Amino acid sequence: MLERKQAEERAAAFLADRSRAWPTSDVRIVQEYCFSDGGRFIAPYNTTDYLDRGIDDARLGGNLPVSVDLETGECSFITWQEAEDFMDRDLL
Secondary structure, three states: OOOHHHHHHHHHHHHHHHHOOOOOOOEEEOHHHOEEEOOEEEEOEEEHHHHHHOOHHHOOOOOOOEEEEOOOOOEEEOOHHHHHHHHHOOOO
């Protein structure tokens, strides 16, 4: 079972790898919004311009958080259905 720090490191590495091909690849996990649910670590992210400098125009919209399976360490992005479930439960 992964600890929170290990799951966050995996999420950050996954995000860094996937975001290389994006127009805005300068993104970072938002640690204070991360949470665990059902054996998964969920890691929202946003651009560093928004997080560090408060540039509202740099804020991402519609981005799906990273999910880390706490047993296997496998990473993926959550689905829209999962995002809606988390929002319904006030987790996102």
